[in-house]
Amino acid sequence: AQSVTQLDSHVSVSEGTPVLLRCNYSSSYSPSLFWYVQHPNKGLQLLLKYTSAATLVKGINGFEAEFKKSETSFHLTKPSAHMSDAAEYFCVVTLMNTGFQKLVFGTGTRLLVSP
Amino acid sequence: DTAVSQTPKYLVTQMGNDKSIKCEQNLGHDTMYWYKQDSKKFLKIMFSYNNKELIINETVPNRFSPKSPDKAHLNLHINSLELGDSAVYFCASSRGQGGLNTEAFFGQGTRLTVV
Numbered sequence: 377a378q379s380v381t382q383l384d385s386h387v388s389v390s391e392g393t394p395v396l397l398r399c400n401y402s403s404s405y406s407p408s409l410f411w412y413v414q415h416p417n418k419g420l421q422l423l424l425k426y427t428s429a430a431t432l433v434k435g436i437n438g439f440e441a442e443f444k445k446s447e448t449s450f451h452l453t454k455p456s457a458h459m460s461d462a463a464e465y466f467c468v469v470t471l472m473n474t475g476f477q478k479l480v481f482g483t484g485t486r487l488l489v490s491p
Numbered sequence: 492d493t494a495v496s497q498t499p500k501y502l503v504t505q506m507g508n509d510k511s512i513k514c515e516q517n518l519g520h521d522t523m524y525w526y527k528q529d530s531k532k533f534l535k536i537m538f539s540y541n542n543k544e545l546i547i548n549e550t551v552p553n554r555f556s557p558k559s560p561d562k563a564h565l566n567l568h569i570n571s572l573e574l575g576d577s578a579v580y581f582c583a584s585s586r587g588q589g590g591l592n593t594e595a596f597f598g599q600g601t602r603l604t605v606v
């Protein structure tokens with residue numbers, strides 16, 4: 377069955393330092409993977425998606441993620457954190473159900489950015 | 492120009508009441524969803540509709556009844572509200588049948604509090 381595991385419930389970084397949010401997936405077929413971000417009291421916004429076209433995926437706000445099949449990972453990175461990056465981040469895999477998709481969410485990682 | 496809009500944003504109600512949450516998307520998408528986010532931020536799909544037809548029903552209590560009058564609207568009606576129904580409910584939409592590589596666009600969420 378398709379699932380994702382986000383290894384850290386909280387990640388704390390200082391402004392200007394790199395960000396690494398870890399995600400491992402389990403899938404019986406070539407997966408589609410997404411990262412979504414949720415700012416406090418806001419909806420979910422797509423950061424980036426992997427659809428097998430390229431293993432390194434660039435998203436919005438300077439984020440990128442690398443799909444590594446051998447490690448079944450799809451970690452999210454950013455070279456330099458900004459205060460506005462503080463939010464909840466969700467790694468998501470697509471599960472197909474009778475020809476229709478549903479998104480299976482990880483448990484989320486809260487990114488805290490200190491000055 | 493909100494793509495997926497939900498009303499109301501906040502809903503506080505007493506146990507036993509019946510309430511509805513409305514969702515509209517102006518993206519021309521064929522597939523719409525309801526997701527529930529619990530107090531630990533975990534997101535799980537409840538329902539999915541494609542062109543007004545129910546596609547996915549994830550073992551949700553039958554007190555929850557989605558209704559799709561047209562493909563741009565998916566409303567959620569909840570009967571006999573219970574304390575455990577308190578959560579944030581997100582509406583989302585995606586194009587086509589929501590295939591493997593298709594991201595979902597989310598509304599801002601409705602925070603339901605049952606007292």
